[in-house]
Amino acid sequence: MTALSHVDAVVIGAGIAGASIGAELAQDRKVVVLEAEDMPGYHTTGRSAAIFIASYGNATICKLNRASLAFLRQPPAEFSDEGFLSPRGNLYIGRAEDKAAVDALHAASPHLIPHTTEEALKRVPILRPEAAAYVLEEPDSEDIDVARLHQCWLRRLTRAGSEVRCNAGVTALSRGADGLWTVETKAGTFVAPLVINAAGAWADDIAKMAGLAPIGLQPLRRTGAILPGPAEGGFDHWQMINDVMERFYFKPDAGKLLVSPVDEVPMDPHDAYVDDMDLAEGLYRFEQAVTLEVTRVDRSWAGLRTFAPDRSPVVGFDPGTKGFFWFAGQGGYGIQTCPAMAWLGSALATGQPLRDELTREAFDPQEVAPRRTMVNRLRKH
Numbered sequence: 001m002t003a004l005s006h007v008d009a010v011v012i013g014a015g016i017a018g019a020s021i022g023a024e025l026a027q028d029r030k031v032v033v034l035e036a037e038d039m040p041g042y043h044t045t046g047r048s049a050a051i052f053i054a055s056y057g058n059a060t061i062c063k064l065n066r067a068s069l070a071f072l073r074q075p076p077a078e079f080s081d082e083g084f085l086s087p088r089g090n091l092y093i094g095r096a097e098d099k100a101a102v103d104a105l106h107a108a109s110p111h112l113i114p115h116t117t118e119e120a121l122k123r124v125p126i127l128r129p130e131a132a133a134y135v136l137e138e139p140d141s142e143d144i145d146v147a148r149l150h151q152c153w154l155r156r157l158t159r160a161g162s163e164v165r166c167n168a169g170v171t172a173l174s175r176g177a178d179g180l181w182t183v184e185t186k187a188g189t190f191v192a193p194l195v196i197n198a199a200g201a202w203a204d205d206i207a208k209m210a211g212l213a214p215i216g217l218q219p220l221r222r223t224g225a226i227l228p229g230p231a232e233g234g235f236d237h238w239q240m241i242n243d244v245m246e247r248f249y250f251k252p253d254a255g256k257l258l259v260s261p262v263d264e265v266p267m268d269p270h271d272a273y274v275d276d277m278d279l280a281e282g283l284y285r286f287e288q289a290v291t292l293e294v295t296r297v298d299r300s301w302a303g304l305r306t307f308a309p310d311r312s313p314v315v316g317f318d319p320g321t322k323g324f325f326w327f328a329g330q331g332g333y334g335i336q337t338c339p340a341m342a343w344l345g346s347a348l349a350t351g352q353p354l355r356d357e358l359t360r361e362a363f364d365p366q367e368v369a370p371r372r373t374m375v376n377r378l379r380k381h
Ligand SMILES: Cc1cc2nc3c(=O)[nH]c(=O)nc-3n(C[C@H](O)[C@H](O)[C@H](O)COP(=O)(O)OP(=O)(O)OC[C@H]3O[C@@H](n4cnc5c(N)ncnc54)[C@H](O)[C@@H]3O)c2cc1C
Pocket: 012, 013, 014, 015, 016, 017, 018, 034, 035, 036, 037, 040, 041, 042, 043, 044, 045, 046, 047, 048, 049, 050, 051, 052, 168, 169, 170, 171, 198, 199, 200, 201, 202, 206, 222, 223, 224, 302, 303, 304, 305, 328, 330, 331, 332, 333, 334, 335, 336, 337
């Protein structure tokens, strides 16, 4: 018979979500983070565009962005000697016919700074003028060192005496009459009063495994590609360009250009890979907006961004049972929101008050409560 490991909390998934909430919980309890793959961050966390954009996401996400910014810029010394952000900047651009979308974005984020087409072309000279008829600058937009941020969360966890187990995919979980969850994996069986579901695209599958109703999370495929930049070089300082209608985005990346077709193709959870046709169509849209010709793709990848129907994350106890805590639906914002999300999740899971960074934003946990998605689904039927 396999030995049982008793812990205070089992976290399922060692992406940025599981690593960060696990690290926070580990400060005063014994935690094990279970990861199906042979290394943490193999799925969506290792496939991001590594950007922080304060105005990116719905109103709930924007609160989490703002609550996370100071920590990402300057974390406490015991977390990291240096910050995780470096200057980038972001220009939203729109064509003449995109005025309504540009106006809506500006109304939602009044801090955005309007610029002329000429100014945008001065900053990013490959833009075609007609693609940048409208320009809004996001001043709070910076590159994120994702790998180091993820490692620092994992280090915070292990320094506190807790652990990550890789090759430990959860195959079954159930709650006994004693109120404890038994979590079975290939690497052994774990028993805990608290289970944190941070399984990214697989979070609904974990709930079903536990005999609970799924949220209706939808993984959406998003592609990234690395291309050569202009032959003359000198573009490392360019700001990121985000088409307001989400036709494409691009930014400099280690001497090349990172371009995304901003695709959102619904998928079942899996090890995502590039659809060549989607990428080709996206690169065509990119070429319509710039004077640069795409001559080759050096590298491309795809990942799953997983959303609840209202595009806010799902954080809180499942209303159907005790001790099963959702920490899912991070969508396209899981890196930039990870500090605030980890503080929020660990506070709600342990009955602690919210940190000042969240209360200053008037953050209401009901905005992310699992119950809201269930009520909305019942209303639809
Ligand atoms: C192309 C692209 C660009 C992006 N750009 C940005 C960006 O610029 N900024 C930003 O903030 N966000 C961005 N995102 C989104 C961000 O990457 C995600 O929100 C974030 O990585 C989600 O983290 P996660 O830990 O929830 O998921 P994951 O990293 O996928 O982690 C979930 C983990 O759970 C594990 N798991 C699943 N089932 C089991 C099981 N049964 N047992 C054990 N483990 C299991 C998986 O193996 C996986 O490692 C981007 C995403 C993509 C795809």
